[in-house]
Amino acid sequence: MTGLGDLGRASDSSIESERMILVTGGCGFIGSNFILDWLATHTEPVVNVDLLTYAANPETLASVSVDKRYAFERADICDTAAMKAIFAKYLPRAVIHFAAESHVDRSIHGPMDFVRTNVLGTGSLLEAARAHWKSLGDDAAAQFRFVHVSTDEVFGTLGANDPKFSEHSRYEPNSPYSASKAGSDHLARAYFHTYGMPVMVTNCSNNYGPRQFPEKLIPLMIVNAIAGKPLPIYGDGMQIRDWLYVSDHCSAIRRVLESGAPGELYLIGGDAEMPNRDVVHTICSLLAKHRPGTDYTKQITHVTDRPGHDRRYAIDFSKIERELGWRPSENFATGIEKTVLWYLQNAEWVAHVQSGEYKTWIEKNYKERSATPA
Numbered sequence: 176m177t178g179l180g181d182l183g184r185a186s187d188s189s190i191e192s193e194r195m196i197l198v199t200g201g202c203g204f205i206g207s208n209f210i211l212d213w214l215a216t217h218t219e220p221v222v223n224v225d226l227l228t229y230a231a232n233p234e235t236l237a238s239v240s241v242d243k244r245y246a247f248e249r250a251d252i253c254d255t256a257a258m259k260a261i262f263a264k265y266l267p268r269a270v271i272h273f274a275a276e277s278h279v280d281r282s283i284h285g286p287m288d289f290v291r292t293n294v295l296g297t298g299s300l301l302e303a304a305r306a307h308w309k310s311l312g313d314d315a316a317a318q319f320r321f322v323h324v325s326t327d328e329v330f331g332t333l334g335a336n337d338p339k340f341s342e343h344s345r346y347e348p349n350s351p352y353s354a355s356k357a358g359s360d361h362l363a364r365a366y367f368h369t370y371g372m373p374v375m376v377t378n379c380s381n382n383y384g385p386r387q388f389p390e391k392l393i394p395l396m397i398v399n400a401i402a403g404k405p406l407p408i409y410g411d412g413m414q415i416r417d418w419l420y421v422s423d424h425c426s427a428i429r430r431v432l433e434s435g436a437p438g439e440l441y442l443i444g445g446d447a448e449m450p451n452r453d454v455v456h457t458i459c460s461l462l463a464k465h466r467p468g469t470d471y472t473k474q475i476t477h478v479t480d481r482p483g484h485d486r487r488y489a490i491d492f493s494k495i496e497r498e499l500g501w502r503p504s505e506n507f508a509t510g511i512e513k514t515v516l517w518y519l520q521n522a523e524w525v526a527h528v529q530s531g532e533y534k535t536w537i538e539k540n541y542k543e544r545s546a547t548p549a
């Protein structure tokens with residue numbers, strides 16, 4: 176565990192031992208949006224535990240790094256001793272666990288990083304959380320919560336006419352990423368059933384919105400389009416994803432934290448199923464509206480498909496709607512326009528994350544895919 180100097184306060188005794196939450200992976204896409212939303216709407220402090228891998232961008236949290244309610248610990252969730260020390264220092268009343276290796280294509284190139292972080296890391300974090308939970312008095316232990324953030328990809332793939340995924344869907348992961356997330360979900364479930372620890376699991380669809388690392392479909396297409404680069408659609412582009420605006424995902428997690436039942440699974444979706452081709456064409460139209468003068472669709476190319484590519488994901492989120500009163504507030508048209516505008520207005524953020532490592536990854540992932548113009 177190491178401090179982060181000017182990127183955030185590694186330790187501030189003034190917030191230790193107050194009622195607070197612990198977030199892992201808070202310098203990534205969803206975690207950073209969650210922390211910014213949390214500090215804007217709650218008084219309760221938050222400690223962010225992040226290893227700062229390639230996917231992290233501490234600059235995203237620069238605005239809160241001087242906030243007295245925010246603390247940062249650079250640490251690896253696989254390091255159980257470091258995790259135990261952090262729990263002992265901050266005594267969190269809840270954990271929101273985002274930290275993971277999250278990109279499917281990277282898991283195809285290097286599955287063991289995913290096994291390590293997602294399976295071993297979640298196991299190690301659960302162990303540290305259990306030691307902390309066991310040390311609490313009866314009331315505090317009963318109120319303690321561990322929210323494990325997972326993905327719809329653990330349920331595999333759907334045919335065009337199959338019913339949507341629900342809390343009753345079978346686990347059928349198809350990629351090293353989704354298999355490692357499935358492993359972490361099973362560990363989380365086991366800590367509830369074996370030890371009675373108040374764990375809840377959320378499985379959501381594809382998030383999009385501000386501050387997403389441009390290796391994923393939507394930000395990659397936006398930044399490539401602006402830079403005049405090819406827009407590489409895998410295969411026929413008719414794979415369907417359900418798109419969830421990131422602030423809606425964050426509000427759903429807050430509902431689960433506040434009122435979810437321990438031991439339960441909650442599926443979270445955006446009510447926005449769409450083929451990838453349509454997503455890319457929508458981005459091209461919005462860029463033509465807000466940055467006119469270019470026909471961005473001319474940059475679209477079809478490239479060799481992803482191995483084992485899941486065809487369709489869709490989410491039935493009626494359980495969280497019925498039991499916790501949550502539903503998404505953005506539709507895809509409003510969410511994607513906000514997203515495109517954010518990337519247009521934050522060119523500096525984009526330039527900073529396109530480091531040497533980013534260039535190496537883009538080269539590795541796309542160089543061997545043959546391309547044909549759309």
Ligand code: NAD
Nearest residue numbers: 200202203204205226227228230231251252274275277382
């Ligand atoms: P991300 O890749 O943007 O960020 C992951 C963060 O975790 C980074 O800040 C990274 O530094 C940190 N991290 C990685 N390994 C770590 C380790 N060993 N110890 C400590 N920190 C570590 O991920 P994201 O897109 O924000 O996803 C967050 C979570 O939500 C993940 O668990 C992911 O599986 C899940 N999820 C994501 C989506 C999506 O569309 N992005 C959808 C469903 C579920």
Ligand code: DAU
Nearest residue numbers: 277278279326327328380381390391392407408409414451
């Ligand atoms: O469903 C939830 C999951 O969504 C999360 O668990 C993952 O962490 C997240 O990365 C995301 O996984 P996907 O594989 O669906 O997202 P990605 O943005 O990588 O790809 C979305 C779709 O776009 C998918 O069908 C593959 C396709 N694609 C992706 C890229 C990067 C392309 O056609 N071209 C590309 O260059």
